[in-house]
Amino acid sequence: MFRSLASKIPQDHDLPERAWNLDVLSRVLNGTLYDVLEYAFGDERTPGGEYVKLAERRPSVRYGLSRVVVEDSISLLFGEGRFPDLTTENKDSAQNLADIVKDARLNQVMAEAALLGSVGSVAVWLRVLKGRLFVKVLPTKFLTPAFDPEAPDVLLSVTERYKVKGRVLRASGYTINDQDMAKDHWFQRIWDQDAETWFLPQSITADDKPMQIDTTRTVKHSFGFVPMVWIRNLPGGDDVDGACTFRPAVETSIEIDYQLSQAGRGLKYSSDPTLLIKEPAAPDMPMLGGAANALVVSEKGDAKLLEIGGTASAAVIEYVRVLREMALESVHGNRSNADKVSAAQSGRALEMLHQPLIWLADNLRISYGEVGLLGLVRMIVAASHIYPLTVAGKTIKDLPDEPIGLRWPQWFSPTNTDLQAQAATLSTLRTAGMISRETAIGTIANDYDIEDPAVEMAQIAKDEADADARELKQAQAQTKITETAPG
Numbered sequence: 001m002f003r004s005l006a007s008k009i010p011q012d013h014d015l016p017e018r019a020w021n022l023d024v025l026s027r028v029l030n031g032t033l034y035d036v037l038e039y040a041f042g043d044e045r046t047p048g049g050e051y052v053k054l055a056e057r058r059p060s061v062r063y064g065l066s067r068v069v070v071e072d073s074i075s076l077l078f079g080e081g082r083f084p085d086l087t088t089e090n091k092d093s094a095q096n097l098a099d100i101v102k103d104a105r106l107n108q109v110m111a112e113a114a115l116l117g118s119v120g121s122v123a124v125w126l127r128v129l130k131g132r133l134f135v136k137v138l139p140t141k142f143l144t145p146a147f148d149p150e151a152p153d154v155l156l157s158v159t160e161r162y163k164v165k166g167r168v169l170r171a172s173g174y175t176i177n178d179q180d181m182a183k184d185h186w187f188q189r190i191w192d193q194d195a196e197t198w199f200l201p202q203s204i205t206a207d208d209k210p211m212q213i214d215t216t217r218t219v220k221h222s223f224g225f226v227p228m229v230w231i232r233n234l235p236g237g238d239d240v241d242g243a244c245t246f247r248p249a250v251e252t253s254i255e256i257d258y259q260l261s262q263a264g265r266g267l268k269y270s271s272d273p274t275l276l277i278k279e280p281a282a283p284d285m286p287m288l289g290g291a292a293n294a295l296v297v298s299e300k301g302d303a304k305l306l307e308i309g310g311t312a313s314a315a316v317i318e319y320v321r322v323l324r325e326m327a328l329e330s331v332h333g334n335r336s337n338a339d340k341v342s343a344a345q346s347g348r349a350l351e352m353l354h355q356p357l358i359w360l361a362d363n364l365r366i367s368y369g370e371v372g373l374l375g376l377v378r379m380i381v382a383a384s385h386i387y388p389l390t391v392a393g394k395t396i397k398d399l400p401d402e403p404i405g406l407r408w409p410q411w412f413s414p415t416n417t418d419l420q421a422q423a424a425t426l427s428t429l430r431t432a433g434m435i436s437r438e439t440a441i442g443t444i445a446n447d448y449d450i451e452d453p454a455v456e457m458a459q460i461a462k463d464e465a466d467a468d469a470r471e472l473k474q475a476q477a478q479t480k481i482t483e484t485a486p487g
Contacts, residue, residue, distance in 0.1 A: 008036040034058040072357055073114070074114045085407040086377060109136075156226065191228055231372040332359050
């Protein structure tokens with residue numbers, strides 16, 4: 001069924017085949033795969049009276065299982081309280097990087113990247129405009145990367161190329177002749193290590209001519225690197241695109257949509273079944289519905305409702321439930337049922353309950369964390385050596401070029417029981433001299449919203465010094481009272 005639907009989606013053979021593949025998968029993710037079908041699910045006949053097959057109708061029920069799996073994995077990856085901390089040996093650099101994450105909204109950027117990149121790949125584009133950082137997520141349907149043969153993880157250029165109507169170009173400020181308004185034109189721009197080069201749109205009929213550079217829109221960034229991170233979604237793809245997150249479940253998801261639509265169709269029919277009248281009927285018999293109206297037939301005539309049993313709907317629901325389990329298992333989705341959780345679960349219990357989804361999110365941490373987020377941050381560090389950056393109202397320049405790591409939080413927030421057990425363990429280790437106070441504070445930093453363990457240690461030292469001063473003052477006061485007491 002998926003192949004049949006995909007074959008109805010037009011393919012532009014002037015573009016790479018991967019552009020069509022990504023387009024099809026993007027339609028699955030966005031819920032627009034069935035838009036290529038002409039008839040609604042309730043259309044049983046064409047205007048000409050021909051029967052419309054079920055496979056040619058748009059389902060009336062759309063579960064959207066693929067989107068559910070992707071959004072569940074993103075919630076574990078970059079959801080609230082799960083975004084990783086950037087760690088460096090330099091405390092000032094760590095604070096500057098934390099400010100950059102907030103100012104550039106990198107948590108929102110990376111969540112969007114993981115959503116759009118679930119089809120196979122995504123590009124994250126960095127810009128510095130008037131000293132401020134701007135990061136934009138680009139779908140890769142019309143992007144083609146070129147990597148350094150001697151360093152396959154380094155981009156040499158990224159080319160954006162697609163077709164656009166002349167009227168759209170004119171609305172964007174380009175000069176297009178009236179006779180070319182309805183014609184297709186090539187739009188192209190190229191990012192390389194020195195500039196973002198725009199080209200003047202060119203009619204597709206002039207493919208044999210080289211495109212001319214648009215000097216008014218071309219921007220020279222002088223970074224010395226392509227200001228873009230190319231992220232491959234999951235292992236199993238090729239050098240350009242990774243594996244799609246939800247591809248193994250697409251066929252089953254389509255089957256679920258059609259089965260649920262058929263179940264709904266059956267329920268609608270049950271509420272208004274077909275009336276069968278056996279001839280001969282009474283002459284001029286009115287065809288009225290409702291319990292208040294009776295059908296009058298002749299002695300040899302008969303009338304009955306063609307009703308269906310209710311067992312079919314129950315069978316469909318059970319079948320769909322099995323299909324859902326199989327689909328989620330194939331993509332490592334969340335198969336837990338909240339109705340079966342009778343009490344609050346510990347963090348560890350929730351991890352075991354969501355283990356398949358955690359396996360998926362763990363792989364995504366490599367793609368969007370170690371490759372995507374760290375690659376983007378390293379570009380920002382390099383950009384700070386070229387342009388002074390304005391972040392959170394302060395100017396940052398020449399960030400130290402030092403190793404940067406990610407410290408990921410726990411998958412699930414611990415319960416009070418978990419926190420008590422953790423506190424007891426850390427206290428024992430600290431007393432035994434097996435870990436430092438800073439390590440202990442860093443371990444619980446995410447659970448207690450501690451942004452900087454070093455600042456927290458300084459505050460603890462100050463509180464302890466204040467407490468010691470109060471105790472000393474009270475002891476001195478007590479000694480003075482004792483000395484001045486009579487007798």
